[in-house]
Amino acid sequence: MAFTLYSLLQAALLCVNAIAVLHEERFLKNIGWGTDQGIGGFEEEPGIKSQLMNLIRSVRTVMRGKKKN
DSSP states (O other), rough: OOOOOHHHHHHHHHHHHHHHHHIIIIITTTTTTTTOOOOSSSSSSHEEEEHHHHEEEEEEEEOOOOOOO
């Protein structure tokens, strides 16, 4: 199997899709990554956990798409 640009794009799309389907209340809350976890102050540098949660929320927002009325 050759390593092509198409296979790289396909792998990236599958990873983004895997992030997008993570549900905060059913899956992430069970492992301690809920919405109420990792709230920091103004002067604190955000940790890796809060940065990953922010990335997951951002990907889910972008992948949501437009709503049709």
